[in-house]
Amino acid sequence: MDDITIIWILLPFVVGFSIYLLPRWNRYFALAIAGLSVAYSIGLLWSLEPFTLELLDSFGVTLMFDELSGYFILMNGLVTGAVLLYCFDKQKSPFFYTQLVILHGAVNATFCCADLISLYVALECIGIAAFLLITYSRSDRSLWVGLRYLFISNTAMLFYLIGAVLVYQASYSFAFSGLAVAPKEAIALIFLGLLTKGGIFVSGLWLPLTHGESETPVSALLSGVVVKAGVFPLARCALLVPELDPIVRLFGVGTALLGVGYAVFEKDTKRMLAFHTVSQLGFVLAAPAVGGFYALTHGLVKGALFLTAGQLSSRNFKILREQSIPRAYWWVLVLACASISGLPFLAGYSSKILTMKNILPWQSFALNVAAVGTAISFAKFIFLPTKTDPSLKISPNFYGAVVLLLGGLFVTNSFYLEAYQPSNILKALVTIGIGWLAYGLIFQRITVKLPRVVEQFEHLVGVMSLVLTGLFWLVLA
Amino acid sequence: MSMSILEACVFAVIFIGFFGIIFKKNLIMKILAMDVMSTGVIAYYILVAARGGIFAPIVDAEQEAIAYADPVPQAVILTAIVIGFSIQALMLVGVMKLSRDNPTLETSEIEKSHTP
Numbered sequence: 001m002d003d004i005t006i007i008w009i010l011l012p013f014v015v016g017f018s019i020y021l022l023p024r025w026n027r028y029f030a031l032a033i034a035g036l037s038v039a040y041s042i043g044l045l046w047s048l049e050p051f052t053l054e055l056l057d058s059f060g061v062t063l064m065f066d067e068l069s070g071y072f073i074l075m076n077g078l079v080t081g082a083v084l085l086y087c088f089d090k091q092k093s094p095f096f097y098t099q100l101v102i103l104h105g106a107v108n109a110t111f112c113c114a115d116l117i118s119l120y121v122a123l124e125c126i127g128i129a130a131f132l133l134i135t136y137s138r139s140d141r142s143l144w145v146g147l148r149y150l151f152i153s154n155t156a157m158l159f160y161l162i163g164a165v166l167v168y169q170a171s172y173s174f175a176f177s178g179l180a181v182a183p184k185e186a187i188a189l190i191f192l193g194l195l196t197k198g199g200i201f202v203s204g205l206w207l208p209l210t211h212g213e214s215e216t217p218v219s220a221l222l223s224g225v226v227v228k229a230g231v232f233p234l235a236r237c238a239l240l241v242p243e244l245d246p247i248v249r250l251f252g253v254g255t256a257l258l259g260v261g262y263a264v265f266e267k268d269t270k271r272m273l274a275f276h277t278v279s280q281l282g283f284v285l286a287a288p289a290v291g292g293f294y295a296l297t298h299g300l301v302k303g304a305l306f307l308t309a310g311q312l313s314s315r316n317f318k319i320l321r322e323q324s325i326p327r328a329y330w331w332v333l334v335l336a337c338a339s340i341s342g343l344p345f346l347a348g349y350s351s352k353i354l355t356m357k358n359i360l361p362w363q364s365f366a367l368n369v370a371a372v373g374t375a376i377s378f379a380k381f382i383f384l385p386t387k388t389d390p391s392l393k394i395s396p397n398f399y400g401a402v403v404l405l406l407g408g409l410f411v412t413n414s415f416y417l418e419a420y421q422p423s424n425i426l427k428a429l430v431t432i433g434i435g436w437l438a439y440g441l442i443f444q445r446i447t448v449k450l451p452r453v454v455e456q457f458e459h460l461v462g463v464m465s466l467v468l469t470g471l472f473w474l475v476l477a
Numbered sequence: 478m479s480m481s482i483l484e485a486c487v488f489a490v491i492f493i494g495f496f497g498i499i500f501k502k503n504l505i506m507k508i509l510a511m512d513v514m515s516t517g518v519i520a521y522y523i524l525v526a527a528r529g530g531i532f533a534p535i536v537d538a539e540q541e542a543i544a545y546a547d548p549v550p551q552a553v554i555l556t557a558i559v560i561g562f563s564i565q566a567l568m569l570v571g572v573m574k575l576s577r578d579n580p581t582l583e584t585s586e587i588e589k590s591h592t593p
Contacts (some may be wrong), residue, residue: 059549117553124560131567132549140578144591146503147571154564155498156512158518162491165525165550174553213593268593457588461499 002053005065008040009112011409012105012265016098026097033101037077037108044070052114060173064114068239071292072111072232078408079224080104082303082401083217089397090217096136103226105128105275110229114240115174116164116190119233120157123197126229127153134210134216145213148457151205152195155461160193176233180241187244191234192464198230200285203467204278206460208262211274221269223277224303225357228295231281234278235288239428247474248285249359256282265448267317269309272377275301279370280340285370286367287358296412297339297351304405305381307364307398317380320418320420324387328394332402337378339409342371342428344420347412349428353419368431375435376443383439480528487524488516504575504582507564508568522554 019026035311042211050066084100113119127150135146164174166186171178179187199207202461204227211223238248259279266272280298284291308329314320325333339348352371359367453459494514501507530544537543543563579587 117556121556121560124564128564128567135571138574140575141591143571143575145588147568147575150564150568151498151507151511154561155495155514158491158511158515161518162521164553165522168550169525169528207593226574452592455592457584458499461495465495 001047001051004040005053005063008036008064009063009105009109011036012101016105019101020094020098023094026094026258030097030101031081033104034077034081034084037073037104038081041070041074041077044073047152058173059168059196060115060171060178061118062114062175062176063112063118064236065112068232068235068292071296072228073108075109075296076104076111076225078404079299079303080314082307082404083221085397085402085404086220086307087217087397088400089395092136096133099129099132099136103133103221107225107229111232112232112407114176114236116160116176116178117174120160120164123229124154124157126226127157130222130226133221134214136218137215141213142215146175148460149206149210151457152460156193156196156203156464157190159464161190163187163189163191163193176240177235179237180243184475185472187475188468190448191247191471192233192468195251196229196230197227198234198281198463199278200231200234200251200281201258201467202454202463203461204255204259204281205455207278208271208274209455211277211306212268212270216307219274219310220303220306223274223306224299227277227281228250228284228299230289231284232430233284233294237292238285238288245288247471248288249363250474252282252285253363254282254286255279256286256370257366257373258282258307260370260377262450264373264443265446265450266377267449268382269312269315269317269320270306270378272317273302273305273309276340276377281365282370283352283355286363290354290358292349293412293415294355294362297347297409300335300405300408300412301340304332304402305340306338307401307405308332311394311398318386320384322375324385326389326392326394327386328392329465330384330386332406333381333384335406335409337381341375341378341432343377343432344425344428344436345410345413347409347415350413350416350419351429353424354416371431372435372438375432376439379436379439379443382436383444402470480524483524484521487520489518490514492519502583502585504572504584504587505547505569507584508565508572512561512565515557519558519561521556522550522557526550 015029015033019029044065053063055061057126061264067173104128109122110119113122130202131150135142163186167178167182168174196203211219233317234248238245252433256279260274261274263279266275311329312320312325313323339346342349485576490560491514494510494517497510497513498507527545530546532543532545534548536544
């Protein structure tokens with residue numbers, strides 16, 4: 001298993017650089033890499049024996065594989081595969097596929113790191129590859145969005161580095177478990193880096209513009225997979241260091257409410273989905289032990305939603321209501337939205353129930369409110385009028401990508417069959433019912449535009465200092 | 478004593494860089510400020526490595542009990558220096574491309590025209 005693991009980690013980088021020289025075969029090789037990740041993660045989940053790989057004379061440099069990483073790696077493989085299928089006939093240059101495969105490999109690496117320095121390298125690698133994908137079109141707007149992303153992520157990672165050296169000073173090792181004996185300010189600095197990278201709470205307000213303005217396949221990849229690279233280490237730290245668990249859970253609840261609060265008022269499809277990502281990451285962190293399954297179902301849904309939203313004629317809900325949308329797209333939207341709202345028989349339902357079973361009493365009210373908010377914001381998609389459009393040509397690749405993602409939702413539903421109890425089903429239906437009622441009676445008519453001043457670049461950097469102060473007091477308390 | 482003064486200077490550099498990112502209006506200046514900040518972080522690693530001594534850590538069998546510097550933080554920060562430098566290069570290329578249509582490179586102006 002050790003050899004297979006090392007080969008699987010290295011292969012994306014080797015293949016990523018070599019497919020640049022094989023323009024005719026690059027798509028197939030890239031797909032093979034995504035398939036390999038899916039196969040590896042299924043093997044990992046099947047064997048269910050956690051194991052670690054330690055660097056010789058290591059200073060804590062460790063790779064750790066368990067159920068949590070298995071779910072995250074499966075999500076990465078499936079979403080990357082779907083994005084590749086979607087791009088199959090889009091005439092993308094070899095450069096695009098190279099970046100995509102390298103990004104895939106770097107994200108895989110974050111999902112098995114258990115030490116601060118491997119994580120730093122993997123996260124910065126993700127930052128560079130994501131920047132190159134965001135700016136792929138070379139338009140001025142994409143350049144600005146990419147620069148802004150790189151700026152925010154790099155500044156946050158500088159704070160993270162200071163934290164990492166403080167941990168080393170305290171325990172002469174870079175392992176996550178060293179956080180238990182590290183000084184308080186080290187924890188605050190490291191968390192600031194991870195919260196910003198993972199788009200959590202107010203540190204995540206850079207995310208809507210970045211994910212909204214990128215092109216369709218890149219948005220799907222960023223929202224489905226890349227932000228989870230910042231969330232996974234937070235969950236891992238919470239599991240390894242019990243003192244950090246309440247802080248991670250608190251940020252989970254905060255970001256779930258903040259994201260949903262923005263999402264219900266949003267009038268733009270892609271921005272709504274991006275704010276919704278901020279909120280769903282909160283559910284992953286609210287119960288770190290079972291966050292893997294939730295992240296998997298969220299990644300599959302978000303990928304499908306972004307790919308479909310990119311096909312629609314407009315990004316404005318109001319215009320979409322006037323024009324109606326083609327029925328084929330509507331079915332995809334309904335299945336994906338039903339899963340994420342928690343309708344039974346799709347994986348979103350079982351993962352929500354599993355998360356709700358594993359939260360503490362003080363979190364339950366806030367997360368139920370967030371669940372209702374989710375139903376409200378996705379009612380916008382579900383209640384769009386439809387039309388049959390005989391002239392519409394939908395490419396088979398789009399169908400391939402969507403079938404892969406939604407099929408994944410049906411299959412992974414079987415991972416937690418204990419969720420199907422009458423009381424749970426009733427609760428899910430009531431939550432969705434309240435959400436849809438609230439949408440029909442109130443939110444459909446509201447025309448509030450929330451101010452976007454907090455998303456300005458200078459404020460995003462300034463907020464880092466506030467979050468750092470807040471974190472410091474939290475850790476001290 | 479001198480160690481703590483050094484440490485204060487290093488953190489001052491980090492703060493100057495951080496405030497530069499916020500208060501400088503020009504995009505190039507912002508990138509330079511970020512570089513100042515990362516220089517501060519690198520210096521802090523060197524400082525931590527020198528806590529136990531400043532001798533290059535090459536073991537000499539003749540001499541016992543020399544205060545060697547810790548090689549690990551130095552090795553780690555090398556990686557970070559390379560990453561930081563490549564990100565700087567990438568960003569400056571991006572700025573060059575942006576400057577065709579925004580010759581002043583004022584962030585607020587660029588932001589205004591690219592926020593939908």
